[in-house]
Amino acid sequence: MAAALIxxxxxxxxxxxxxxxxxxxxxxxxxxxxxxxxxxxxxxxITNFVCSYNGVEIFRADLYPAIAANPFxxxxxxxxxxxxxxxxWTGDNGYSETASAAIAVE
Amino acid sequence: xxGAAITRALSAGAxxxxxxxxxxxxxxxxxxxxxxxxxxxxxxxxxxQDDDTVNPGMLWVLDGEALWNRKAGTAGxxxxxxxxxxxxxxxxVAARYPxxxxxxxxxxxxxxxxxxxxxxxxxxxxxRYESRELLALTAFIGRxxxxxxxxxxxxxxxxPFIAAGREMFMQRQGQLNLSCANCHDxxxxxKLAGAVIPQAHPTGYPLYRLEWQGLGSLQRRLRNCxxxxxxxxxxxxxxxxxxxxxxxxxxxxGMPVETPAVRP
Amino acid sequence: xxxxxxxxxxxxxQFLAAGVGVAxxxxxxxxxATPEAMAAAIRQIVGGATVRPGKVKLDIPPLVENGNTVxxxxxVASPMxxxxxxxxxxxxxxxxxxxxxxxxxxxxxxxxxxxxTRIRLADSQTVIAIARMNDGSLWSDKIDVIVTLAxxxxxxx
Numbered sequence: 001m002a003a004a005l006i007x008x009x010x011x012x013x014x015x016x017x018x019x020x021x022x023x024x025x026x027x028x029x030x031x032x033x034x035x036x037x038x039x040x041x042x043x044x045x046i047t048n049f050v051c052s053y054n055g056v057e058i059f060r061a062d063l064y065p066a067i068a069a070n071p072f073x074x075x076x077x078x079x080x081x082x083x084x085x086x087x088x089w090t091g092d093n094g095y096s097e098t099a100s101a102a103i104a105v106e
Numbered sequence: 107x108x109g110a111a112i113t114r115a116l117s118a119g120a121x122x123x124x125x126x127x128x129x130x131x132x133x134x135x136x137x138x139x140x141x142x143x144x145x146x147x148x149x150x151x152x153x154x155q156d157d158d159t160v161n162p163g164m165l166w167v168l169d170g171e172a173l174w175n176r177k178a179g180t181a182g183x184x185x186x187x188x189x190x191x192x193x194x195x196x197x198x199v200a201a202r203y204p205x206x207x208x209x210x211x212x213x214x215x216x217x218x219x220x221x222x223x224x225x226x227x228x229x230x231x232x233x234r235y236e237s238r239e240l241l242a243l244t245a246f247i248g249r250x251x252x253x254x255x256x257x258x259x260x261x262x263x264x265x266p267f268i269a270a271g272r273e274m275f276m277q278r279q280g281q282l283n284l285s286c287a288n289c290h291d292x293x294x295x296x297k298l299a300g301a302v303i304p305q306a307h308p309t310g311y312p313l314y315r316l317e318w319q320g321l322g323s324l325q326r327r328l329r330n331c332x333x334x335x336x337x338x339x340x341x342x343x344x345x346x347x348x349x350x351x352x353x354x355x356x357x358x359x360g361m362p363v364e365t366p367a368v369r370p
Numbered sequence: 371x372x373x374x375x376x377x378x379x380x381x382x383x384q385f386l387a388a389g390v391g392v393a394x395x396x397x398x399x400x401x402x403a404t405p406e407a408m409a410a411a412i413r414q415i416v417g418g419a420t421v422r423p424g425k426v427k428l429d430i431p432p433l434v435e436n437g438n439t440v441x442x443x444x445x446v447a448s449p450m451x452x453x454x455x456x457x458x459x460x461x462x463x464x465x466x467x468x469x470x471x472x473x474x475x476x477x478x479x480x481x482x483x484x485x486x487t488r489i490r491l492a493d494s495q496t497v498i499a500i501a502r503m504n505d506g507s508l509w510s511d512k513i514d515v516i517v518t519l520a521x522x523x524x525x526x527x
Contacts, residue, residue, distance in 0.1 A: 003168035017481035069319035300518035316436035370435035
């Protein structure tokens with residue numbers, strides 16, 4: 001189970017600047033903590049986030065352990081054409097999740 | 107604030123208020139005086155709760171919705187196969203739990219009620235307390251009551267359990283010899299080691315606590331306070347907690363459900 | 371087996387095991403990143419170029435309730451046209467174990483140069499945001515944050 005919460009307007013006028021909000025389930029274990037027995041708790045974070053609009057990358061983020069659990073990222077883009085906005089989160093231990101949202105631009 | 111922080115604050119003498127001179131109060135709070143924990147938070151934290159598109163608790167609600175529709179157990183049934191659309195069937199349900207269960211002769215909280223359907227209706231294994239699944243389902247069910255007012259059942263059979271919960275709330279306990287009421291009835295709105303003491307209303311659970319960096323149940327919150335008081339923290343699911351939950355719900359009667367709330 | 375265990379179907383043993391799992395994570399204060407470490411991390415991204423104050427606006431609530439989750443917004447004054455736009459925004463902090471917080475890569479298609487996220491702050495400290503423009507110039511803003519409850523302190527349940 002790993003839900004992502006994506007907020008993209010369903011429709012927009014061509015040229016509108018729209019806000020995209022994303023929340024992804026992830027513990028973001030920093031790698032700087034230790035158990036009582038002194039063993040380090042290994043790092044387990046999302047390191048990369050990419051957003052593409054009809055196949056073209058429009059936004060990218062490199063994340064570090066200082067990003068809070070359940071990473072929240074919002075940004076803007078210009079509504080250019082109808083289609084699909086895709087999201088991809090990748091990280092430690094082969095972590096990879098995707099989500100997408102449709103947008104109608106008139 | 108976590109339990110350890112409460113203890114630290116108390117033992118370091120960093121208290122702005124002296125608990126030792128305050129007699130355990132028997133006075134109930136007047137309805138007009140009641141405030142949700144929400145009212146004591148910063149604007150920024152309130153904003154996180156107000157907007158579903160930025161509220162991390164909604165991640166669990168989404169997981170809960172998926173689980174609601176997933177077939178499980180030897181019965182091969184999903185919750186949705188019997189309860190259909192949770193938006194109607196579960197509306198207001200969380201606002202009236204814990205509720206009396208005749209078969210067991212005592213109140214059950216929502217977590218136990220869900221697990222009852224898991225074992226008896228789905229014939230599946232029950233979910234562990236604080237497991238992602240149980241939190242997700244109770245968050246999803248609780249979300250269907252958002253805005254509904256807390257309305258504990260007016261069931262005669264609940265009376266002794268409410269009384270037991272109230273006694274536990276008023277009674278001094280633990281190495282620090284504090285009662286819940288010392289903080290939450292008599293000293294709410296005062297500061298304790300950086301945190302404002304709220305009135306202890308159970309209206310937002312399960313909720314996303316920034317301290318936990320995740321969702322947690324009301325029982326987890328109660329354990330945090332008990333540990334802070336250096337009192338006996340019961341096992342999850344203990345009847346003592348359910349009684350206390352029940353008392354907190356009667357104390358919050360008429361307040362709106364906020365699930366999934368956000369707290370510091 | 372008492373009644374409650376029958377209801378939940380979970381044994382006391384399991385509960386204890388679960389409890390120990392949580393409790394074994396201890397509040398350990400790791401070595402902090404230093405102002406020098408932050409300067410080094412910044413150098414790695416900007417090279418030898420000068421970073422000027424201005425154009426960038428870093429927003430963090432003045433008082434933070436819990437360092438585990440701190441809202442942060444960086445906005446840059448830019449028309450975001452093909453000729454004049456922000457190409458990246460970098461956020462650093464001086465007292466977390468590692469100075470890097472996040473880097474965001476954007477372009478004229480953003481329409482507006484503004485990003486928000488939530489970060490962890492282990493202590494009261496200075497946070498810096500730096501924006502790189504397409505002409506190579508670098509701009510920054512910094513803010514001092516007071517944290518009442520630090521991040522990374524796992525409660526002992």
